[in-house]
Amino acid sequence: MTPVAATAPKQSKTKTATTARPGAFAGNLLRVDLTRRKCWAEPWGPDRMRAELGGVGLGAMILYRETATKDGKKNVAWDHPDNRLVLGTGPLAGLPVWGTGGLTVCTIGPGTNGPTSTQANGFFGTNLKYCGYDAIIVQGQSKDWVYLYINDDVIELREAKSLIGLDTWETQNALYRETGLAGHQLSVYSIGPAGENLVKFAAIQGDFGHVASKNGCGAAMGKKRLKAVAIVKGTKALRAADPRGLMQAAEDMSHDLQTDASARSLYEYGTLPGVVNLSKMGALPIKNYTTNLTANVAGADMAAWEAPKLRENFDHRGHQCNACGMHHCHMSVIRHGDKKGQIVDEPEYEGWSGCGWAIGAADRDGVAWLNTECDKACVDVNEWGWLCGWVMECQEKGYITREQLGFELKWGDIKGAHRLLQMVSRREGFGDVLAEGVKRAAEKLGGPAKDCAIYIEKGATPRGHDHRARWEEMLDTCTSSTATMETGNPVHPTEIGQPARINPFDGEQVAKYVAGLRGRRSFEDSLGICIFTSRTRLENICRAVSAATGWTFTVEEALRFGKRTASVNRATALRCGHTGATEYPSARYGSTPVDGPAKGQAIRAQWEKMLDTWYAEVGFDRKTGKPWPKTLKELGLDWLSKDLWGKKS
Amino acid sequence: MKVLKIHPEKCTGCLRCELACSYMQTGDYQPAKSVIRVSPFEGHTSYAPYTCTQCAEGWCMTACPVGAITISAVGAKDVQDDRCVGCKLCTIACPYGTMFYDPATRKAFKCNLCGGAPACAEACPTAAITYEDVETADWLGDFARERTARVLAEAR
Numbered sequence: 001m002t003p004v005a006a007t008a009p010k011q012s013k014t015k016t017a018t019t020a021r022p023g024a025f026a027g028n029l030l031r032v033d034l035t036r037r038k039c040w041a042e043p044w045g046p047d048r049m050r051a052e053l054g055g056v057g058l059g060a061m062i063l064y065r066e067t068a069t070k071d072g073k074k075n076v077a078w079d080h081p082d083n084r085l086v087l088g089t090g091p092l093a094g095l096p097v098w099g100t101g102g103l104t105v106c107t108i109g110p111g112t113n114g115p116t117s118t119q120a121n122g123f124f125g126t127n128l129k130y131c132g133y134d135a136i137i138v139q140g141q142s143k144d145w146v147y148l149y150i151n152d153d154v155i156e157l158r159e160a161k162s163l164i165g166l167d168t169w170e171t172q173n174a175l176y177r178e179t180g181l182a183g184h185q186l187s188v189y190s191i192g193p194a195g196e197n198l199v200k201f202a203a204i205q206g207d208f209g210h211v212a213s214k215n216g217c218g219a220a221m222g223k224k225r226l227k228a229v230a231i232v233k234g235t236k237a238l239r240a241a242d243p244r245g246l247m248q249a250a251e252d253m254s255h256d257l258q259t260d261a262s263a264r265s266l267y268e269y270g271t272l273p274g275v276v277n278l279s280k281m282g283a284l285p286i287k288n289y290t291t292n293l294t295a296n297v298a299g300a301d302m303a304a305w306e307a308p309k310l311r312e313n314f315d316h317r318g319h320q321c322n323a324c325g326m327h328h329c330h331m332s333v334i335r336h337g338d339k340k341g342q343i344v345d346e347p348e349y350e351g352w353s354g355c356g357w358a359i360g361a362a363d364r365d366g367v368a369w370l371n372t373e374c375d376k377a378c379v380d381v382n383e384w385g386w387l388c389g390w391v392m393e394c395q396e397k398g399y400i401t402r403e404q405l406g407f408e409l410k411w412g413d414i415k416g417a418h419r420l421l422q423m424v425s426r427r428e429g430f431g432d433v434l435a436e437g438v439k440r441a442a443e444k445l446g447g448p449a450k451d452c453a454i455y456i457e458k459g460a461t462p463r464g465h466d467h468r469a470r471w472e473e474m475l476d477t478c479t480s481s482t483a484t485m486e487t488g489n490p491v492h493p494t495e496i497g498q499p500a501r502i503n504p505f506d507g508e509q510v511a512k513y514v515a516g517l518r519g520r521r522s523f524e525d526s527l528g529i530c531i532f533t534s535r536t537r538l539e540n541i542c543r544a545v546s547a548a549t550g551w552t553f554t555v556e557e558a559l560r561f562g563k564r565t566a567s568v569n570r571a572t573a574l575r576c577g578h579t580g581a582t583e584y585p586s587a588r589y590g591s592t593p594v595d596g597p598a599k600g601q602a603i604r605a606q607w608e609k610m611l612d613t614w615y616a617e618v619g620f621d622r623k624t625g626k627p628w629p630k631t632l633k634e635l636g637l638d639w640l641s642k643d644l645w646g647k648k649s
Numbered sequence: 650m651k652v653l654k655i656h657p658e659k660c661t662g663c664l665r666c667e668l669a670c671s672y673m674q675t676g677d678y679q680p681a682k683s684v685i686r687v688s689p690f691e692g693h694t695s696y697a698p699y700t701c702t703q704c705a706e707g708w709c710m711t712a713c714p715v716g717a718i719t720i721s722a723v724g725a726k727d728v729q730d731d732r733c734v735g736c737k738l739c740t741i742a743c744p745y746g747t748m749f750y751d752p753a754t755r756k757a758f759k760c761n762l763c764g765g766a767p768a769c770a771e772a773c774p775t776a777a778i779t780y781e782d783v784e785t786a787d788w789l790g791d792f793a794r795e796r797t798a799r800v801l802a803e804a805r
Contacts, residue, residue, distance in 0.1 A: 095678060096668045096772065126664070130680065183689030183696065184664060208693055235681035243672065254774075317694050318661025318775065323668060325774025331694040343694055 023241035024548035035140030054090030057526035059106025093125030093528025101322035102528030109215025111460035116215035122207030131234030167376035190228035192378035194425035209345030215483035241550030270328035274349030282469035282597035288389030292596025353464035354385030360411030469598035488521035507606030515617030519562030659777035662696030669772035712742030
């Protein structure tokens with residue numbers, strides 16, 4: 001039976017919350033209807049808050065409940081006015097817990113034409129909650145370009161004609177000038193040219209360097225003709241149910257981050273150590289997966305890529321998100337070369353990879369500059385790496401001619417890559433084909449060019465790693481319902497009954513591990529906290545949620561919550577047509593490394609068995625992709641079971 | 650004599666100080682009620698917190714027509730709520746912009762050094778705000794003199 005949204009619990013129509021709201025929540029959802037040009041506050045009650053929390057927990061339910069076609073049998077497409085763009089925070093956002101400016105974007109994205117959940121940080125969540133809202137739900141489509149202005153109870157859809165064509169940093173600066181505000185007094189999340197031109201891997205960028213990047217959420221925003229969301233730092237108050245308990249939990253979390261071996265380098269250098277560490281595992285993607293040897297990149301000196309040297313190469317300064325004590329996000333000034341003096345956001349590991357190693361570039365200044373150019377254009381730097389690297393390889397092999405592209409693009413050519421970025425984000429010439437994303441562009445070209453392309457058969461692309469040496473991430477990416485990793489990396493796996501280590505090239509062990517770790521990530525993504533500052537024991541996070549809200553929130557409830565959320569997203573994905581049939585890597589993505597530390601490790605030889613194991617472990621039906629009724633019942637999702645399997649189940 | 654010292658070069662703009670301050674002031678988290686505020690500089694690449702320096706002149710105290718601002722045991726100029734009539738003269742007199750008025754309570758409010766244990770210094774993760782013993786209370790004057798000498802020397 002095709003899933004419908006018929007029996008999803010309906011929202012209460014009561015205009016006011018019936019009981020006192022739990023601490024830490026702002027108490028209202030902001031509904032924005034762009035077709036009718038109306039905005040209104042929807043109060044939500046304590047029961048729903050506990051069941052959905054915020055972020056992806058809330059977003060998944062809204063997508064399932066509100067994006068079905070009129071007959072309830074299918075899902076609307078990403079470009080339909082009934083698609084929703086949910087910009088959610090969570091109960092920890094705005095509180096004195098490290099990294100809690102959280103934004104979680106949930107929408108039907110064009111990459112897979114299915115659901116997504118993708119996070120950014122900065123001050124979005126802080127400013128929004130102090131204005132009195134826990135999330136923004138955008139629906140409909142505007143006739144003209146607008147931006148949403150929020151200042152406590154003043155909510156306006158303002159004309160955005162003058163902002164069109166501006167990149168995301170220019171947009172934020174223009175809105176600073178327009179409002180007379182600066183810094184964190186105004187949090188701005190916007191789209192650049194790529195979002196305006198519906199590039200299918202467009203991102204939403206905010207607060208100078210924070211990006212919600214997956215599944216083309218920026219195109220979904222562009223289709224609605226919503227250029228930006230600008231939120232003034234509100235004047236309202238948030239209350240923790242147990243402020244001392246909250247501070248204690250926050251202290252324990254930060255202590256873990258500063259002292260635990262698995263998090264300490266992240267505390268010191270953010271994701272910079274990733275480049276060198278992953279290259280030693282064979283998981284640094286080099287030249288579009290054609291090699292795993294850094295020596296094959298011209299000018300590569302790995303000593304210069306050690307985290308301290310990488311950071312010191314720039315004049316840098318901390319640029320942290322709400323209440324955060326990590327030494328992670330930085331603003332940098334380029335010291336050398338033709339871009340000397342330019343301000344860039346210090347790239348995350350994925351930026352060094354997508355704008356560097358994946359396209360055969362090792363010039364640190366150039367890579368950092370190109371990464372910020374991607375942010376400004378609002379292009380997902382991960383898919384950018386796969387796209388640009390693919391074009392470079394195809395040119396080298398003669399699959400894309402100079403005439404087709406309009407110029408010659410060689411490995412490591414930063415200026416040429418920038419030219420390509422402009423073509424793609426403005427859909428100029430061959431850029432129009434490439435703007436459809438790696439999978440669709442590769443299918444259009446077909447033949448041997450298609451075999452070089454890195455993508456997931458569902459339509460999106462993986463994040464900037466060589467997953468041929470990280471099997472758990474490839475399996476997670478392909479089976480996920482959100483177009484990106486849904487289970488995530490192991491963080492203190494023994495706390496939830498999983499082994500500390502597994503054999504990374506044993507498909508059986510990998511599949512069991514990915515299934516066993518399920519739940520934690522979806523829970524974290526519902527709290528308004530950063531993926532990095534939540535790298536602490538789950539028990540600490542649960543204590544913070546309990547102290548903030550006044551509930552007793554246990555590790556068991558957290559995992560159950562996360563699995564429930566992932567099941568709801570799976571149901572939406574099924575309605576979008578994503579059964580198990582598309583859970584495969586493309587030929588190149590799933591190929592066998594020809595050199596480097598993972599040489600000869602063939603994941604495709606074990607793939608079917610890995611899927612069998614994963615399905616059995618998570619309690620999903622291998623044939624239809626649906627969660628079994630028993631699985632749903634255990635998660636308290638009887639209503640979803642009826643939708644998926646019919647009333648007799 | 651202990652004073653709040655601010656080291657702007659260490660500030661990362663996380664605004665933890667504002668949250669801590671507002672919690673001390675109100676029992677809730679409400680940055681709008683914080684008496685320490687963080688401002689951006691240099692194209693949003695730098696931030697600096699700023700609050701009352703407890704200046705030796707005490708302009709707010711001089712301007713107050715009802716004597717509602719007194720010096721506390723820890724040397725902070727402190728607003729006595731039961732005397733303040735909410736006339737806002739102090740907010741005009743303060744040359745540093747660190748006197749605030751709360752329309753909800755109709756009283757002026759400012760930094761009182763949390764009675765000797767400033768929450769902002771406690772909360773700052775990078776030690777950009779410290780509470781230190783200094784030789785003179787006029788640290789702002791000392792800072793200005795030291796900086797002027799340094800800048801002039803560099804210019805030569």
